[in-house]
Amino acid sequence: MNPILTCFTxxxxxxxxxxxxxxxxxxxxxxxxxxxxxxxHNHYGENLMYLAFSDTPQVATDNSRIVHSVRTVAQPIxxxxxxxxxxxxxxxxxxxxxxxxxxxxxxxxxxxTEIRIASAFDDEYIYFALSYEDANRxxxxxxxxxQYHEGVWRPMPHAKPTPGTAASASxxxxxxxxxxxxxxxxxxxxxxxxxxxxxxxGGLGCAGYCHTNLRLTPTTDDDLTGAGVAAMHTVLPGDxxxxxxWTATRSRPMNxxxxxHLNFGTVSDNGREADSGAYPFENNAxxxxxxxxxxxRSDYQAGRYQQPGFETRQLVTGDLLEITPDMxxxxxVSLPFYIPVAPSGGIADVQVVALFDETSLSWQLxxxxxxxxxxxxxxxxxxxxxxxxxxxxPVAAGDPGKGEKLFHEKxxxxxxGEQGEGLRHTEHTHSxxxxxxxxWHAPRNQRVSAPAIRKTVSPLRPRRLRYLAHSLKQHNGQxxxxxMPFVNLTPQEIEDIASWLQLQYxxxxx
Numbered sequence: 001m002n003p004i005l006t007c008f009t010x011x012x013x014x015x016x017x018x019x020x021x022x023x024x025x026x027x028x029x030x031x032x033x034x035x036x037x038x039x040x041h042n043h044y045g046e047n048l049m050y051l052a053f054s055d056t057p058q059v060a061t062d063n064s065r066i067v068h069s070v071r072t073v074a075q076p077i078x079x080x081x082x083x084x085x086x087x088x089x090x091x092x093x094x095x096x097x098x099x100x101x102x103x104x105x106x107x108x109x110x111x112x113t114e115i116r117i118a119s120a121f122d123d124e125y126i127y128f129a130l131s132y133e134d135a136n137r138x139x140x141x142x143x144x145x146x147q148y149h150e151g152v153w154r155p156m157p158h159a160k161p162t163p164g165t166a167a168s169a170s171x172x173x174x175x176x177x178x179x180x181x182x183x184x185x186x187x188x189x190x191x192x193x194x195x196x197x198x199x200x201x202g203g204l205g206c207a208g209y210c211h212t213n214l215r216l217t218p219t220t221d222d223d224l225t226g227a228g229v230a231a232m233h234t235v236l237p238g239d240x241x242x243x244x245x246w247t248a249t250r251s252r253p254m255n256x257x258x259x260x261h262l263n264f265g266t267v268s269d270n271g272r273e274a275d276s277g278a279y280p281f282e283n284n285a286x287x288x289x290x291x292x293x294x295x296x297r298s299d300y301q302a303g304r305y306q307q308p309g310f311e312t313r314q315l316v317t318g319d320l321l322e323i324t325p326d327m328x329x330x331x332x333v334s335l336p337f338y339i340p341v342a343p344s345g346g347i348a349d350v351q352v353v354a355l356f357d358e359t360s361l362s363w364q365l366x367x368x369x370x371x372x373x374x375x376x377x378x379x380x381x382x383x384x385x386x387x388x389x390x391x392x393x394p395v396a397a398g399d400p401g402k403g404e405k406l407f408h409e410k411x412x413x414x415x416x417g418e419q420g421e422g423l424r425h426t427e428h429t430h431s432x433x434x435x436x437x438x439x440w441h442a443p444r445n446q447r448v449s450a451p452a453i454r455k456t457v458s459p460l461r462p463r464r465l466r467y468l469a470h471s472l473k474q475h476n477g478q479x480x481x482x483x484m485p486f487v488n489l490t491p492q493e494i495e496d497i498a499s500w501l502q503l504q505y506x507x508x509x510x
Contacts, residue, residue: 024123026053026071027371028384031199033189033206035099036115036132036363038167039140039159039182040107044096045115047451048205050390053121059089060118065390067092069119069126077120077127079255079366081355086129091116095397096132097495098502101447102212102226104172106179107158109447109502111135111166121371126381128367131360134184136167139356139363143183143249144337146284146292148329153291155180156334171447171505178224183249186365190379192240192261201390204458207451209234209241213268214443225422225444233271237264242379243272246352246365253314253340254280256348257367261377275377277345281338284315292335297321305329315339346375395492398450398499406497410487415442419504442484446505450491450498457487457494 029052035045050066052058058068068090077085096112115132134140145156158177161167189206191199198208213229234241246257258274265271286293295305296312297319304310309332317339350369357364371381407413407420417423422444445453489497 023055023071023073024371025383026055027069027121027126027381029053029386029389030379031191031203031205031387033187034094034115034117034130035187035206036096037185037187038108038111038135039184040110040179041182041185042101042107042110043099043185043187044110044112045099045187046094046097046205046394047099047207048199048203048390049092049094049117050387051119052389059087060092063390063393064092064094065392065394067117067119069121072120072122072127076122076125077366077368079351079353079368081353081364081366083129083131083364083366086118086120090118091129091131092118095394097394097451098447098449098498099207099451100210100212100449101502102214102230103217103228104225104444104447105175105177106224106227107177107182108161108167109170109172111170113166121381124370125368126371128188129365130186130367131357131362131364133166133360133362134356135165136162137165137361138162139248140182140184141248141252142181142334142336143247145181146335146337148331148333150331152289155337157181171503175505175507183247184363185248186244186246186257186363188244189262190242190244192242192377192379193238194241195239196234196236199387201388202392204451204455206241207449207455209262209271210452211267212448212452214445214448215440216268217440217443225446229268231265231268231270232262233265233269234262235264239264240377242377244350244367246354246367248354248363249336250279250281250338251352252354254343254348255351255353256280256343257350257352259347259349259369259378275346275349275375277347278341278343280340280343280348282341284335284337284339291323292337293322294320294339295323295327295335300327305333308332310334312336317341346373346377349373349375349378392491395450395495398495398497400496400500400503402493403496403498403500406489406493407500410489410497412487412497416445417442419506420444420446420448420501421504421506445501447502448498450495453489453494453498454491456484457489459486 032049033047035043037043053069055071058070094115098110101109113133113135118129120127146153147156158181161173198204211231212226216229217225241262243260244257251257260274263271284292284294299312300321308330311334315336352367354365423441425439425441
């Protein structure tokens with residue numbers, strides 16, 4: 001073909017030969033994790049996804065572990081949350097799996113729905129588009145909302161699930177909750193340094209960095225199993241992960257998310273930290289007694305706080321009025337706990353426009369971040385060696401019937417109880433005629449996720465290897481009691497067991 005014609009054709013298709021020749025190389029293929037929540041931090045999604053970058057158009061395959069990120073050479077993608085620039089065939093569909101329900105008793109358990117995700121990139125930015133039907137079919141945007149009740153301010157109690165929704169099927173839907181009204185969230189994780197090999201074919205992904213530490217939960221608090229001990233951190237010194245955390249109450253109003261990272265830690269250490277900079281919100285709170293500081297000046301002057309149940313949906317910095325003792329409020333009036341403010345620094349590297357679609361009752365999010373930020377706590381999306389593509393697919397939905405059978409065949413019930421309710425040291429030691437000890441012999445593991453089980457039973461679990469090395473030196477080859485034995489299970493068997501445990505609920509101390 002005539003070179004001029006070739007260039008003209010490319011100009012039309014790819015925004016010009018000169019631009020095409022000047023394109024930066026595509027980023028290296030990598031793995032990541034994605035999860036969403038319904039009005040809590042209990043999340044569902046997929047712990048190991050593959051991000052495949054391409055300079056040519058691609059469509060989603062039938063392997064729901066792979067997301068194709070395609071170079072866009074026309075106009076930059078406009079972030080408006082409408083997703084109308086994203087062809088439907090580009091979206092990978094993920095059958096959400098429970099990733100975490102701990103601590104138990106704070107919120108209703110995770111209720112998975114389908115997640116759709118697509119990606120694109122250009123010379124400057126990487127983009128993601130996501131949509132998912134909210135498990136309660138509403139937008140939860142009232143985290144820690146203040147409510148005036150019987151003459152005092154209190155956090156708004158957690159709303160009950162709406163009948164007929166996925167959330168209403170949660171096994172603890174009728175249980176009293178310790179948590180307050182919360183918010184919908186999205187979490188994405190990308191590896192930066194990964195010596196443990198969590199983000200590789202067959203790896204644990206984010207599950208390798210999420211630690212339930214169930215055995216450390218005081219037995220007197222088994223209705224809040226995991227409270228105060230569950231933690232996120234990398235396991236090997238030097239390992240580091242980039243964590244994007246979008247929240248419907250705190251970060252959505254300022255079209256951003258909290259960009260953070262995971263550092264090395266041990267046991268219940270919290271290795272999760274925000275990147276540098278100012279948060280996109282301030283707290284509307286005073287201490288002693290805990291109460292709101294501000295109301296909306298315009299709502300106050302209009303007399304709206306004399307209307308029972310009136311709600312200020314959002315506070316604006318230019319419309320704040322400090323509460324004084326002489327102010328009167330009707331029963332049920334509510335105020336936001338957070339005031340949106342302009343963020344700054346690395347914490348606000350990621351731009352997000354999110355809309356809740358009232359027709360599909362789904363969240364729609366468009367995300368953009370510079371491919372190269374220069375921040376060592378960010379994943380840099382640059383050229384390099386591709387990680388090998390996954391050789392497997394996400395497991396099928398768990399079969400609770402098979403899971404119950406496996407739970408007993410593999411002798412899980414011998415330590416964790418017939419329903420996963422756990423075995424206390426007092427019960428264990430008394431049955432063997434020994435002196436009583438405090439704490440768990442084997443913890444309550446009801447409603448645990450499959451990735452958490454897989455990590456716990458793995459023969460290559462770092463904690464297991466450390467204990468084994470210690471025991472061979474000092475304990476005559478016998479591993480310490482704190483180490484759960486290796487159990488030979490396939491990923492599908494683990495998913496089956498988890499699906500059954502997620503249906504198990506026993507009241508406090510039963």
